Amino acid sequence: MSDTGEEWQMARRRKGAARKPKTLLGSTASTCCQEQLDVGKTVKRIRDTASELRCEEFWQDWKGQLQAAGSSSPSKPPENKDTEDPTEQPDKGREDRLCQQLECVCYGLGSFSSCAAARYQLAMLLLLLDAGQIPLEDCSVFDPVFSTGEREVLRNLGLTVLTENEEGKRLATKPTLFYLMHCGKALYNNLLWKNWSTQCLPLMTIVGNGFNGMRERTIGREFERDYSYISLAVDVCEERRLLCPSRLIDVFxxxxxxxxxxxSLYRLPQSTWAEPQEPQYQHCPDLEIILREKQS
Incomplete structure (x- = not known):
């Protein structure tokens, strides 16, 4: 690993700074990135980092866990399951086609041009897209802290850069991988709320912070009050922990x-699914999410 201990400490502070709560999109957070970014050099650095991670033993565990999760996910919304040809037999070709149906959404990556941790997380995203046979252009990325140069880097990598701050409120209408590395609880909670049905939740695969860990680190009554959708989901989701080498503890x-x-979802009371209320976070002074600008 070429990064020094000092760089990792600086990277950790930068990553943390990017997660401080903001009230408006387009705040001063974006000024921490270099606008005059050498796009070609940065693209090469990210690809080199991906090649480095590909040689790591823990990558094989990540790849296997993602494929295991994908094999248990539906290829289409549950209500359409009966329309499949019953004579069609599972085969390798069909598995490949199911993989190709996936799309990906990545939120909260951070300033990868100046933060080593964010750069490694972006490199890992590229590996996961390759493992899941997800075309680069079918991966949408967004973080309000991205600089103009960083958005150009992402486009050069082949990714689709979103222009709107969705606050995590993205509806999954097809099998979707959500990559949410070290994002705030509110973003996860928003995503769950937007997809809170027995039809949409099974279409989602999340790679990010474990829900059990969130519950353990949060006071119980506050967790249930402020992040009610995570609180409900934690006992019915399936969580596969991913290996993390000690030297990359701040990254993964x-x-x-x-x-x-x-x-598992049907274990929840039927009333759970009736008219889910949009989260408001009235009691959360440290929201860990950058909200979109309100239109006047």
Whole structure:
């Protein structure tokens, strides 16, 4: 590993700074990045980092866990399951086609041009897209802290850069991998709220912080009050913990692949699914999410 201990400490502070709560999109957070970015050099650095990670033993565990999660996810919304040809037999070609149906959404990556941790997380995203056979252009990325140069780097890598701050409120209409490394709880909670049904949740695969860890680090009554959708989901989701080498603890710690088996969801009371209320976070002074600008 070429990064020194000092660089990792600086990277950790930068990553943390990017997660401080903001009230408006387009705040001063974006000024921490270099606008005059050498796009070609940065693209090469990220690809070199991906090649480095590909040689790591823990990558094979990540790849296997993602594929295991994908094999248990539905290829289409549950209500359409009966329309499949019953004579069609599972084969390798069909598995490949199911993989190709995936799309990906990445939120909260951070300033990868100046933060080593964010750069490694971006490199890992590229590996996961390759493992899941997800075309680069089918991966949408967004973080309000991205500089103009960083957005150009992402486009050069082949990714799709979103222009709107969705605050995590993205509806999954097809099997979707959500890559949410070290994002705030509110973003996860927003995502769950937007997809809070027995039809949409099974379409989601999340690679990010484990829900069990969130619960353990939060006071119980506050967790249930402020992050009610995570609180409900934690007992019915399937969480596969991912290996993390000690030297990359600030980059990939407490990471899991999270899926939502349909059979588990039906353990929740029917009233759970009736008219889910949009989260408001009135009691959360440290929200850990940059909100979009309100239109006047």
């Amino acid at each position: 710690s407490d990471t899991a692949v999270i899926t939502f088996p349909t059979s």
